[in-house]
Structure formats: structure tokens, C-alpha cells
Amino acid sequence: MTLNCIAVDDEPLALGLVCAFIEKTPFLHLTGRYASAVEALHGLSQQQADIIFLDIQMPDLTGIELARVLDSNSGQRPPRIIFTTAFNHFALEGYKVDALDYLLKPFNYEEFLRAATKAKAYYDLVQRANPVQVPAVVAEPEDDYLFLKVEYQLVRVAFDDILYIEGLKDYVKVHLQHDPKPLLSLTSLKSLEEKLPTRRFMRVHRSFIVALEKIDAITRNSIQIGQITIPVSDQYKDTFTQFLSRWT
Structure with a gap:
């Protein structure tokens, strides 16, 4: 299973590193790179993503705020988020918006790959649990x-x-x-x-x-x-x- 990913960071070097890590990972596919959360929000309105590698401290719209906006969009399943930040005090906020993982800058490829593998395991689990998309309203679940x-x-x-x-x-x-x-x-x-x-x-x-x-x-x-x-x-x-x- 290949996961479509976007990277969002207002620091060009950090953005370039995350994109390079995504392109280096066989089960990830880079579909977009954005220098701000506002640009990313516009991009996500045009195409869906499975994973967002998302910086937190950004002007105009922070990563936490973008996560809340995406979660409030009931029209489609929101992408899962892996935060990338230099500040560890955002960990609790990341948990509250249901982030899949939290990478503390500076991180290396081994740390990145560990988070990416967790994302793949999550989607493999979801795919096994729901092999076929069903309507939002069902009479009664058959699972036990x-x-x-x-x-x-x-x-x-x-x-x-x-x-x-x-x-x-x-x-x-x-x-x-x-x-x-x-x-x-x-x-x-x-x-x-x-x-x-x-x-x-x-x-x-x-x-x-x-x-x-x-x-x-x-x-x-x-x-x-x-x-x-x-x-x-x-x-x-x-x-x-x-x-x-x-x-x-």
C-alpha cells in the first residue's frame, strides 16, 4: 500500500529535508509541498492525502489550527498528521488533535522512517478492518x-x-x-x-x-x-x- 503525502513547513531547509525523506521511502508518495498551512489547505481542497508531515509554528495559520480545520470537515475522512516541530511542549496539543506521531527537530531518517512505518501500519489495519467502503448509515454492524x-x-x-x-x-x-x-x-x-x-x-x-x-x-x-x-x-x-x- 502506497500512502500519498504532503509536507508543510515555512522553513525551506526543513521542508526540503522532509520531502527528500518522503521520496526516499518506498511506500510513500509525495504529492505536494507547501510553505504555509494556508497553501496546504488550498492544495488539500484539490487533492486528497493520506499523511501530512506538518510543522506547527507557522505564520497566519499554525499546524495545530490546520489540524482542527481538517478534523472539522465532515465531508471526507481527514488525513492523518505527523507533526514536525522544534518545540516539545506541543506534544499534548498534538495528542488532542489525534496526531499519528510527533517528530522533534532535528530528526534523522531513522526517526522519520519509524513514524512513517507507524502510519503504514495504521492504514494497513484500517484496510483490513474495512476492506470495502460502506455507506455512512448502516443498519447494524456485523463485526464482533x-x-x-x-x-x-x-x-x-x-x-x-x-x-x-x-x-x-x-x-x-x-x-x-x-x-x-x-x-x-x-x-x-x-x-x-x-x-x-x-x-x-x-x-x-x-x-x-x-x-x-x-x-x-x-x-x-x-x-x-x-x-x-x-x-x-x-x-x-x-x-x-x-x-x-x-x-x-
Whole structure:
């Protein structure tokens, strides 16, 4: 699989180095080079890219701002981003915009190749998980698993292994049956809820989704899964009451 790439950097030497590294790598194809994020945004409106090697500190529009603009474009899947910067304090911001990797200048080809290989592994995984493009709206997923973004990798999580999912402010905790340590992912509970089959999972609270098969006991206001008691909020009481009616 060959990945189409663009490079964006306002420093000519840095831009030239990244482009040379891309052209040196067999599974990468350079489709554009831009001296500013504004130019890159215009270029991306004309052609799609899989990977953007993106500087952060640039005039007019920073790399972080460009990443947010691309992520907000719901019309198409945004390209994945590998940041290239001389400032390590942007690492957290890079994580928040779901960057695939973070190269700290000056970096050599070995470091570049490591990040590029991670990008290839990501797209190989996506291609295996979704060999055929399907419509945005489907009746019900046939898969028995989902891929969850954990740190800088996609982790395959079987539906059978999920006990319940807890929503935090900017993260979710996925509590598993066979691992005492929950998986932490930078996503919203609503986004995750849309990926789960409704016949197996139910939202019972603003902060909780439960696996129906893992419920050990129920009352009119709570659910017991193992030693954990999960409240049922008024907002989801009607759905929960319908579920209860099957057993009463």
C-alpha cells in the first residue's frame, strides 16, 4: 500500500529535508509541498492525502489550527498528521488533535522512517478492518469488535470483553472482563455509543454504557456488574424500563 503525502513547513531547509525523506521511502508518495498551512489547505481542497508531515509554528495559520480545520470537515475522512516541530511542549496539543506521531527537530531518517512505518501500519489495519467502503448509515454492524484509539495506536477490542464504558470529560474508560486495567481513549462517550450494536449495549447514564450480557442484577434505578453499581439516570429511564419489561 502506497500512502500519498504532503509536507508543510515555512522553513525551506526543513521542508526540503522532509520531502527528500518522503521520496526516499518506498511506500510513500509525495504529492505536494507547501510553505504555509494556508497553501496546504488550498492544495488539500484539490487533492486528497493520506499523511501530512506538518510543522506547527507557522505564520497566519499554525499546524495545530490546520489540524482542527481538517478534523472539522465532515465531508471526507481527514488525513492523518505527523507533526514536525522544534518545540516539545506541543506534544499534548498534538495528542488532542489525534496526531499519528510527533517528530522533534532535528530528526534523522531513522526517526522519520519509524513514524512513517507507524502510519503504514495504521492504514494497513484500517484496510483490513474495512476492506470495502460502506455507506455512512448502516443498519447494524456485523463485526464482533471495534478498534479503539489508545495513545498512538489502534487497539482491537472484542465486544464480548467489554463490561461497561465510563465517560470522563475528554476521555472514555473501557472496562474489560479479562483485564483489570481499563483502556483509556481520547474520544467522547457519544461517539463510541454510535459504534456499538444496540442489541448488546445500552446507554443508562450520561457517563455510562453497559454491556447487557454482563449485567448480574438490576433494580429500577441501578445496574450491578460484578462489584460495580451503575446508576440509571432519568434521561435514560424509559429505555431502561423497556429493557426491564422483558424480565418482569
